[in-house]
Amino acid sequence: MSPPSAFDLTGKIALVTGASRGLGQHFAIALARAGADVAITSRTLDSLADTAREISALGRCALPLALDVRAHASIQAAVAAAHAHLGCIDILVNNAGCNIRKPALDVAWDDWNTILETNLRGPFFVAQAVARHMIAAGRGRIINIGSVTCVAGYAGLAPYGASRGGIKQLTMSLAADWGPHGVTVNCLAPGWFKTAQNAVMYDNAEWVKYLSEKIPLRRPGKLEDLTGALLFLSSDASAYVTGQTLLVDGGISVNDTRALPAKPPG
Numbered sequence: 001m002s003p004p005s006a007f008d009l010t011g012k013i014a015l016v017t018g019a020s021r022g023l024g025q026h027f028a029i030a031l032a033r034a035g036a037d038v039a040i041t042s043r044t045l046d047s048l049a050d051t052a053r054e055i056s057a058l059g060r061c062a063l064p065l066a067l068d069v070r071a072h073a074s075i076q077a078a079v080a081a082a083h084a085h086l087g088c089i090d091i092l093v094n095n096a097g098c099n100i101r102k103p104a105l106d107v108a109w110d111d112w113n114t115i116l117e118t119n120l121r122g123p124f125f126v127a128q129a130v131a132r133h134m135i136a137a138g139r140g141r142i143i144n145i146g147s148v149t150c151v152a153g154y155a156g157l158a159p160y161g162a163s164r165g166g167i168k169q170l171t172m173s174l175a176a177d178w179g180p181h182g183v184t185v186n187c188l189a190p191g192w193f194k195t196a197q198n199a200v201m202y203d204n205a206e207w208v209k210y211l212s213e214k215i216p217l218r219r220p221g222k223l224e225d226l227t228g229a230l231l232f233l234s235s236d237a238s239a240y241v242t243g244q245t246l247l248v249d250g251g252i253s254v255n256d257t258r259a260l261p262a263k264p265p266g
Contacts, residue, residue, distance in 0.1 A: 006237040009090075009235060013039070015082050016028040016093040019040035032060040034234075038055055039081075039085075040052060042066070043067070065078045065082060069118055069122025093234075096122060099115065099198075101157065115163055116162065127144070142185040145190070150187065151245070184239075186238070188229055191221055
């Protein structure tokens with residue numbers, strides 16, 4: 001089914017970081033299905049083969065690029081290559097991220113650096129590199145991927161929560177900086193979705209039941225639950241929306257999450 005015209009991305013160029021699997025892969029394919037050509041990035045080119053194949057099957061162009069968000073030179077090179085091969089980037093989905101689950105007392109110096117460099121420093125410099133081209137063109141949509149931890153605290157996720165809270169604040173600052181140039185910056189914040197990072201938790205039926213009871217809509221998210229929000233923030237439908245964090249979490253952020261453990265019970 002074709003998207004409504006306001007959500008139509010035909011002729012648009014998108015760049016998605018962390019597009020080899022999980023949320024990033026879903027975002028890249030959803031943008032292609034809406035009409036965009038997509039530069040897809042990961043640390044290794046081989047890992048992007050499945051995503052590229054699915055985008056090509058939709059009749060859209062997929063440009064696989066190696067990009068390590070912890071390396072400034074890698075960011076600059078990938079953005080330059082996307083611009084050279086596809087043209088000016090209209091949509092950036094800042095998705096690449098990582099997590100290390102540990103009690104706060106066990107977090108090591110290197111754990112902190114890995115998470116903050118990947119989830120906060122990297123997305124800033126990717127956005128900066130892309131925004132230079134967007135500002136010159138007078139248009140652009142930047143979507144930073146956060147999580148429910150942008151607004152809620154969980155045990156065992158101190159560095160991760162700090163990075164996601166930072167993404168929320170960064171989104172607002174960049175929106176203020178770049179709004180006068182026609183560039184919107186928003187944060188899409190999923191709740192509990194099964195990904196490669198947390199898949200082992202969803203193998204525990206007791207955990208899934210416990211989690212579902214904490215969510216007002218009584219189930220974890222499915223990838224397709226994110227598509228509408230992604231296309232809204234990527235398209236003309238959100239032309240007057242910037243600096244916002246859109247939670248797609250089944251309502252869990254309105255509940256008391258203090259009792260929700262960071263790993264399956266038992």
